[in-house]
Amino acid sequence: MFERPEGGERVLLVQIDFHDGALCDDVSELEELARSTGAEVVGVVRASRRAPDARFFIGAGKVDEIAGQVVDRRAELVIFNHALSPSQERNLESRLKCRVLDRTSLILDIFARRARSHEGKLQVELAQLRHLSTRLVRGWTHLERQKGGIGLRGPGEKQLETDRRLLNERIKTIQRRLEKVSAQRNQGRQARRKADIPTVSLVGYTNAGKSTLFNTLSGAHVYAADQLFATLDPTLRRITLAGGLDLVLADTVGFIRHLPHDLVKAFRATLQETEEADLLLHVIDAADPARDDNIEQVDAVLEEIGADQRPQILVFNKIDLAGLAPRAVGDEAGGPPRVWVSARTGAGLDLLIEQIRQHFLGETLHGQVELPMAAGRLRAELFRHDVVIRERINAQGKWDLEVALPRALYQQMNRRYDEFRLLPLQDTGK
Numbered sequence: 001m002f003e004r005p006e007g008g009e010r011v012l013l014v015q016i017d018f019h020d021g022a023l024c025d026d027v028s029e030l031e032e033l034a035r036s037t038g039a040e041v042v043g044v045v046r047a048s049r050r051a052p053d054a055r056f057f058i059g060a061g062k063v064d065e066i067a068g069q070v071v072d073r074r075a076e077l078v079i080f081n082h083a084l085s086p087s088q089e090r091n092l093e094s095r096l097k098c099r100v101l102d103r104t105s106l107i108l109d110i111f112a113r114r115a116r117s118h119e120g121k122l123q124v125e126l127a128q129l130r131h132l133s134t135r136l137v138r139g140w141t142h143l144e145r146q147k148g149g150i151g152l153r154g155p156g157e158k159q160l161e162t163d164r165r166l167l168n169e170r171i172k173t174i175q176r177r178l179e180k181v182s183a184q185r186n187q188g189r190q191a192r193r194k195a196d197i198p199t200v201s202l203v204g205y206t207n208a209g210k211s212t213l214f215n216t217l218s219g220a221h222v223y224a225a226d227q228l229f230a231t232l233d234p235t236l237r238r239i240t241l242a243g244g245l246d247l248v249l250a251d252t253v254g255f256i257r258h259l260p261h262d263l264v265k266a267f268r269a270t271l272q273e274t275e276e277a278d279l280l281l282h283v284i285d286a287a288d289p290a291r292d293d294n295i296e297q298v299d300a301v302l303e304e305i306g307a308d309q310r311p312q313i314l315v316f317n318k319i320d321l322a323g324l325a326p327r328a329v330g331d332e333a334g335g336p337p338r339v340w341v342s343a344r345t346g347a348g349l350d351l352l353i354e355q356i357r358q359h360f361l362g363e364t365l366h367g368q369v370e371l372p373m374a375a376g377r378l379r380a381e382l383f384r385h386d387v388v389i390r391e392r393i394n395a396q397g398k399w400d401l402e403v404a405l406p407r408a409l410y411q412q413m414n415r416r417y418d419e420f421r422l423l424p425l426q427d428t429g430k
Contacts, residue, residue, distance in 0.1 A: 011039040012075040014066065016058060016082060017048045029257070030081045030103070036110050042073040056095070057088045067096050079106055104131060107256065119181050126174045133167055197238070198360055199248045201274045203302065204283035205294035206254030209317040213283055213343035214251040217353075241353050245360060245409075250277065255301045257293075275307040279359055281352075282312050286340065287321040312336040313355050320345050328355060361406030367422040371399040378417045385409060 011034050015027045031041050047062050056063050057080065066078060077099045078092070084102040092100040101109075108131060111124045202210040218237040235251045252274055274280065282298060284291050295314075302308045319326060319342045326348025328339045337355050341348035371379055379399060382388050387405035394400045402425065405413075413420045 009039045009076045010042045010074055011077045011079055012042060012066065012069055012073060013044045014058070014078060014080045015044060015046050016052075016080075017046070018051065019048065027081060030079065030106075033103075033106055033110060034079060037106070037113065039077070042075055043069055045069060052082075055088070055091055057082065057084055057092070063092065063095050070096055070098055077101065079103070119178070122174050122177055122181070126171060126178065129167055129171050129174070133164065133171070197246050197248055198278035199250060199276070200279045200281060200356065201250040201252055201277035202281050202283055203252055203274055203298060203307075204254060204315075205285065205288075205298055206256050208254065208283045208285040208288075208294070209343050210254060210283045211251055213281070213315070213317060213341075214249060216343050216346060216349065218249050241357060245357055245406075247278075247356075247360070250274075255298045257297050271305045271307075274302070275305050275310075277307070277310055279356065280307065280310050280312045281315050281356075282336075283315045283317050285318050286316040286324060287318045291316075311359065313352070313359070314338040315352060316340045317343050319347065326351060328352075357406070361408045364404050365407055365410050365422060366404045366425065367402075368425050369399075369401045369403055369420065369422060370394070371401065371419065373397065373399070375399075375417075375419050378413075378420060381413070 013027060013030055013034065015030070027044055027046075031044075034041055045062075045066055047058055049058065053059055058066075069075065070078065075098060078096055079101045081103050083104055084092070084100070089100050089102065108124070108128050112128065202214055204210050214235065214237075218239050237249050238246065239249050240246050252271065280302075282295070284295060288294060299308065302310075314336050316324075316338065319340050324340055326340050326342070328337065328348075328351040330337050337359075339348060339352045339355055341352050343349075369382070379401070382401060382403060382405075385405065387403045387409070389402040389404055391399060391401045403422070410422060414422075
């Protein structure tokens with residue numbers, strides 16, 4: 001087993017094309033992932049095979065070539081842009097004389113660096129332990145020995161078995177803690193449902209600009225940067241859109257190709273905000289040439305967590321970089337509405353807000369409300385929601401208000417106030 005250096009590492013990347021018709025990951029994304037850990041990418045080795053080799057994942061000749069590159073470029077770490085089995089990692093490390101990681105291990109390392117909240121750290125630790133549980137044997141042949149010594153002789157328990165038992169106990173402890181977190185989040189969701197406050201969840205490929213959009217819509221100051229997985233911990237903010245629509249906006253972790261299954265399972269409590277959201281804003285980097293592939297990857301993760309049937313609005317972000325104009329297109333042939341915006345400049349956000357309003361509030365009802373002077377609270381709320389067109393006092397000393405309000409708000413007001421009745425407009429002679 002090779003000890004991990006404290007500082008940055010010189011990294012050699014490996015990309016294999018199997019010609020199987022599956023999407024071949026762009027190696028530039030792997031480079032960006034590696035640099036996110038502070039590593040220095042010193043080279044990329046590409047190869048082509050019909051199928052993975054059981055022992056080394058790649059052929060023995062290619063292993064020798066990589067070993068030469070490791071020496072020539074003074075590489076300290078080799079990262080494969082694929083999933084490796086524990087035995088393959090062990091065999092490669094033995095031949096290359098340096099540490100070897102696969103794509104899953106790299107993503108887990110980035111998540112471990114970026115987690116800030118107690119919940120986020122627990123989720124990352126759980127994913128790491130699940131991943132490690134299959135790799136305890138890597139390079140640790142001495143763990144197969146049984147404990148010995150005076151008073152300890154006999155069949156005993158192998159050190160490897162002891163480590164596995166301790167690891168499984170730690171996994172169960174973290175799962176219990178995360179169950180409590182999930183229960184607390186569920187209480188919050190139930191409270192929002194009772195208060196008729198819908199939840200809008202931001203989802204999308206990592207670095208699509210979700211946190212920037214979240215900050216712009218909510219006025220929050222969530223960390224946002226031009227890098228993969230800039231934020232991991234979920235953030236919720238209650239906001240009020242124009243016209244008095246109250247909702248909870250949730251910023252979630254970004255998705256990526258081949259998001260590790262252990263990570264999806266570990267972040268179940270967080271992703272539940274997406275699974276149970278009333279509306280998903282699928283944020284897309286409009287300037288990314290691979291945006292169509294990224295959309296497919298996000299849809300695949302949404303299907304895995306059971307959120308693929310939630311209503312969506314496709315938000316094409318970063319139009320300032322793509323040279324596009326803001327616009328909105330309604331749902332065509334049953335597809336979700338699409339809006340082109342720039343979260344950084346604010347262009348097109350008014351179109352996005354209008355699409356959100358239409359989704360929750362539906363059609364606008366136009367009519368007249370007659371209120372006695374004692375209904376000042378109801379009158380004030382109508383003005384607060386900015387739905388009053390004009391007002392006058394009639395001959396009976398009551399308020400006559402001409403209003404135009406969304407159907408959802410009308411239903412809400414009708415439930416809360418007995419005196420609220422929407423009447424047909426009458427000609428006032430004005």
